[in-house]
């Protein structure tokens with residue numbers, strides 16, 4: 164796994180804090196944007212409610228998800244495994260096309276949007292994780308495009324990260340969650356099987372393209388896990404959610420191997436979940452959680468909808 168050196172991380176954290184400060188917003192608003200004909204008027208809306216834990220967690224997540232800035236552009240995050248490593252549950256071709264085609268395209272288009280923003284260097288350096296958590300701070304005329312492209316970039320980073328090949332030294336039946344993540348699953352859903360049933364049900368019923376996530380929430384100091392979903396490439400980060408596990412439900416994620424059988428893909432996908440890396444994401448969120456956290460519950464979030472009771476499954480095109 165690639166690690167960002169500590170000095171670079173500290174410098175990035177300082178840039179992040181500055182990028183979201185009132186001073187930063189004033190500088191952005193005052194800058195000459197003549198070189199950005201298709202950029203905004205320079206008016207930046209102040210964040211309505213930026214989460215206090217945003218800078219610290221984004222640095223840790225950048226490291227985990229292998230999100231790296233090179234020469235002013237974000238690199239396509241590397242996979243933690245080879246393209247053929249997920250066989251037979253996910254074919255080499257499926258993973259390769261998904262990563263080098265789709266994820267790479269979102270990376271390229273996000274970089275293009277970032278390069279057209281006022282003060283591109285500072286905007287890029289503040290990192291897409293933070294920007295998705297604070298979309299209102301972006302210029303209005305690029306906000307929707309950024310939400311789609313950076314959402315695709317970050318959503319794929321999360322969903323590729325939480326997959327991995329089976330550990331051949333451990334029986335398949337024993338390769339489930341353990342430790343802290345198991346405790347939270349049990350407290351939140353009663354059992355791992357109950358969580359899987361609810362998660363899979365939401366994934367099967369999701370209409371169109373999108374994602375289903377298992378997210379950490381903290382209500383009045385009590386941690387629990389909750390299942391949420393996002394349409395298209397909206398990010399759970401934009402709704403204030405803290406994802407620890409997610410499944411890509413765009414057809415490009417599975418069609419080459421499973422065609423229109425989304426339910427089969429979901430059932431098999433559980434064999435690919437790396438509970439070790441799910442635990443790393445959980446630790447990242449918990450370690451950066453403010454002591455007096457009262458992060459909002461599902462009902463208080465915006466931009467993300469809980470699973471509904473839509474009866475359709477995804478066995479059709």
Ligand SMILES: [Fe+2]
Pocket residue numbers: 261265319411413415416
């Ligand atoms: Fe995808």
